[in-house]
Amino acid sequence: MTSKPTKAAAARKSEAKGSAQDEVPASNRAARAAERRAAIIEAALEEFIARGFAATRLDDIAKRAGVAKGTIYLHFKDKESMFEELVRLVIVPVVERLTKLPPPTGSVRDLVEVFASTFLREVANTRRGDLVRLIVAEGPRFPAVADFYYREVVQRGIGGMRALIELGIARGEIREKGLARFPQILVAPVLISVIWQSLFERHAPLDAQAMLRVHLDLIFGERRTT
Secondary structure, three states: OOOOOOHHHHHHHHHHHHHHHHHHHHHHHHHHHHHHHHHHHHHHHHHHHHHOOOOOOHHHHHHHHOOOHHHHOOOOOOHHHHHHHHHHHHOHHHHHHHHOOOOOOOOHHHHHHHHHHHHHHHHHOOHHHHHHHHHHHHHHHOHHHHHHHHHHHHHHHHHHHHHHHHHHHHHOOOOOHHHHHOHHHOOHHHHHHHHHHHHOOOOOOOOHHHHHHHHHHHHHOOOOOO
16 A cells, blocks of 8 residues: 655655756756857957957947847956957967977977967968957057957967977977077967968968978978988
């Protein structure tokens, strides 16, 4: 003979059922909020690239994203914090991936070429490159934005390049030990490419990959052909 469920047990069962049902709307709300945030970020990227940092207005971002201006403040404190989030999402992951490459099984030059070629492909020739050019153009007017970009992107990149240079020196691949003091030299071609593309590409298209190979020949010596 089975006993009938007590009122307490029935109440607990009903409460658990109600909680499960409440989770669905909450999940839906979270999904919608995530979609709105993604739409705001995408709209901000387009507006910053089209107008520049100074001229971009939150009203224009809201209009492009299809949300009310007040919705933006649910996700971001101001325009600066929105731009910082763009950098974190769009550029920082690329830099992190490149600076965490495993120690080279081949030459240090090979790894530098992978780094630089990936940067040219995934940053210089994409909308990421447009963000970099925006910082170069407007960073002096907005030092807080430039400082953030330095901490999140430049400093990490320099640290990764210095580690590669020191490894190259230890292996005898790089003879000029002073290069470790100036790792910016190692990646100079990719930075030149980013700036050149926006200013002079229509006058004199630049073969960035060929320039990179010549640059690395100067540092590592010309590749021997067999």
